[in-house]
Amino acid sequence: MSSNDFRVAVFAGDGIGHEITEPCLGLIERALKRTGGVAITPVRLAAGAQTYRDAGVALPAASLGEARKADAILLAAMGDPAIRYPDGTEIMPQVDLRMELGLYAGVRPVRSIPGVSGPLADPCGQRLDFVIVRESTEGLFAHFREGVVEGDSAAHDRLTITRAGSERVIDFAFRLAATRKALGGRGLVTSVDKANAFKSYAFFRKIFDERAVLHPELKTSRVYVDAMALEMVRRPWDYDVLVMENIFGDILSDLGAGLMGGLGFAPSADIGDIHAVFQPCHGTAPDIAGKGIANPTAMFLSGAMMLEWLGERHGSIETISAGRLIVDAVGRAFADGRLVPYERGGTAGTARITAAVAAELERLD
Numbered sequence: 342m343s344s345n346d347f348r349v350a351v352f353a354g355d356g357i358g359h360e361i362t363e364p365c366l367g368l369i370e371r372a373l374k375r376t377g378g379v380a381i382t383p384v385r386l387a388a389g390a391q392t393y394r395d396a397g398v399a400l401p402a403a404s405l406g407e408a409r410k411a412d413a414i415l416l417a418a419m420g421d422p423a424i425r426y427p428d429g430t431e432i433m434p435q436v437d438l439r440m441e442l443g444l445y446a447g448v449r450p451v452r453s454i455p456g457v458s459g460p461l462a463d464p465c466g467q468r469l470d471f472v473i474v475r476e477s478t479e480g481l482f483a484h485f486r487e488g489v490v491e492g493d494s495a496a497h498d499r500l501t502i503t504r505a506g507s508e509r510v511i512d513f514a515f516r517l518a519a520t521r522k523a524l525g526g527r528g529l530v531t532s533v534d535k536a537n538a539f540k541s542y543a544f545f546r547k548i549f550d551e552r553a554v555l556h557p558e559l560k561t562s563r564v565y566v567d568a569m570a571l572e573m574v575r576r577p578w579d580y581d582v583l584v585m586e587n588i589f590g591d592i593l594s595d596l597g598a599g600l601m602g603g604l605g606f607a608p609s610a611d612i613g614d615i616h617a618v619f620q621p622c623h624g625t626a627p628d629i630a631g632k633g634i635a636n637p638t639a640m641f642l643s644g645a646m647m648l649e650w651l652g653e654r655h656g657s658i659e660t661i662s663a664g665r666l667i668v669d670a671v672g673r674a675f676a677d678g679r680l681v682p683y684e685r686g687g688t689a690g691t692a693r694i695t696a697a698v699a700a701e702l703e704r705l706d
Contacts, residue, residue, distance in 0.1 A: 346382045347651055347660075350411035352404070354389040354435075356625025357635035358417030364695040365415070365640045369648065371702055372666045378652075378659030384411060390421035390432040390625075400434035405441060409616070412655075413647050414438070416620035417640060421627055428486075436485060438618055439477045444611035445506060446513040447475030447590055448646075449622065451577070451597035451607075454638075456675035459600045467578040470526075472517060473597055474582060475590020476510040477611050479503060482587045502541045502586060507548040513612070514584035515556045522559065526581055529560045533569045533585035533593070545586060570596060598622050605636030605684055608643035610650065619647040629683075634690040636682040641671055641698060670702035 353362040369381055386404040393399040399419075408414050419435050426432065438444065453459070453468035483501035490496045514530050522528030532549040534542040546563060553561045564572060566589045572580070573596055585593070598607035604623035611618045621639030629635060648664030651657065674680055674697040681687020682694065689697075 346380045347412040347655075348382050348384060348410070349647070350408040350414045351383045351385045352388050352414070352416040352419065353385065354417050354419035354625065355391050355421050356418055356627045356630040358389075358419065358625055360630070360633065360635050360691055361621075361637040361640040362415075362417045364637050364691065365417075365644045368641055368667060368695070368699060368702065369644050369663070371699060372648070372663035373660070375666060375702065375705070376659040376662045378657055378663050383415075388434045389419040390424040393432050394424050399432045400437050405438075408438065409442065413651055414616065414618040415644060415647055416618050418621065418623065418625040420625050423627070430486065435618070435620065436482065439611050440485070442616040442618070443478065443613040444616060444618055445476060445478045446510050446612045447473075447477040447594075448517075448610040448612060449473040449475060449590070449594040449597060449607070450609075450646075451601055454601065454606055454675055455672045456678045456680070457602040457606060459602050461574065461577070461600060469577055469600055471577060471580040472521075472582050473590055473594050474510060474514040474517065474584040475594060476506060476585065476587050477590075478587070479506040480587030480589075500541055502545050504548060507545050508552060511549050511552045511584055514582050515552065515559060518559050518582040519556070521581060527560070528558070529562065529581040530556075531562045531564055531569075531580055531583045533564055533566050533583050533589055535566050536563070537565060542586065549584070566593070569593065573597065573600065594622055603636075603684055605639055605682055606642070607639050608646055610643070610646050612650070617647070617650055619643040619650070633692060634683040636684060637691050637694055638671060638682070638698075641667055666702060666705055667698075669705055670698050673701040673704075674698045
């Protein structure tokens with residue numbers, strides 16, 4: 342391994358994760374060769390429902406240790422509804438990774454892809470381009486797997502919002518909005534909460550207001566989560582960066598994916614101060630695993646996010662450019678509307694979509 346290589350921990354996980362991982366790595370390699378940037382050295386690691394079934398642990402200590410040493414983590418999908426813990430909950434080591442590595446900022450871009458129609462049409466022809474920033478370690482996930490069931494009469498889970506956790510994710514959202522503004526964005530940060538009904542969310546909004554004062558160059562707004570679900574359908578083009586508690590971000594991220602055209606097109610990242618995981622928003626889709634019909638686009642775009650993050654973190658313009666080449670290649674592959682994945686009623690499977698994106702990548706200057 343060259344001293345200029347990036348070491349990437351790779352978790353294929355379960356289900357279709359195995360089918361979309363290698364095509365993504367191949368596309369990343371092609372993009373890096375085009376820009377003359379550094380190389381990626383993948384370190385393939387075991388974790389997920391199958392690992393739990395076979396070894397009795399979902400995230401082996403050795404895998405976690407290797408992930409800690411990596412420059413970035415690329416994760417396809419983990420879990421299987423048919424394989425569960427004794428208490429009935431599903432195997433979700435991706436959440437364990439967030440907690441173990443302090444990945445507090447869940448970044449979920451909602452961006453139109455040329456040729457991929459969503460359920461909405463703006464009369465002014467505007468394209469979707471906003472980002473959900475989900476606090477990924479607190480809220481209802483602060484006490485993950487600590488819920489209590491009282492016989493067959495009641496169940497309890499606890500929500501926790503702290504000042505430290507809120508400040509860091511809100512500051513992250515403001516930094517992201519400033520970066521987007523420099524590139525022509527709206528420079529708007531919106532707190533999404535339920536401050537009218539719950540003390541914890543009122544506390545989150547109070548902290549948001551305090552941090553907003555430190556960024557007078559940016560605009561701010563505050564919207565209750567139920568109203569934001571409406572606004573994301575009614576006028577999503579008016580928003581820029583939305584910051585919110587964990588469970589709200591979990592739910593609204595899927596709504597955002599639906600606006601883009603489906604989970605097969607929705608990338609994401611979970612970012613901390615040191616580590617970051619990049620993965621598609623979709624799950625393992627065990628019902629179609631092994632059929633070759635999974636849409637790898639969200640995985641490709643997650644890989645592009647990884648390259649841009651690595652490039653920004655290490656000052657590598659070539660690596661940033663490689664990530665942007667993948668985004669452009671995806672857009673060009675779908676632009677004429679003829680490449681239609683199975684989940685949208687088409688006939689394009691994993692291999693055909695990969696080939697189309699790779700071909701466009703080679704045509705880009």
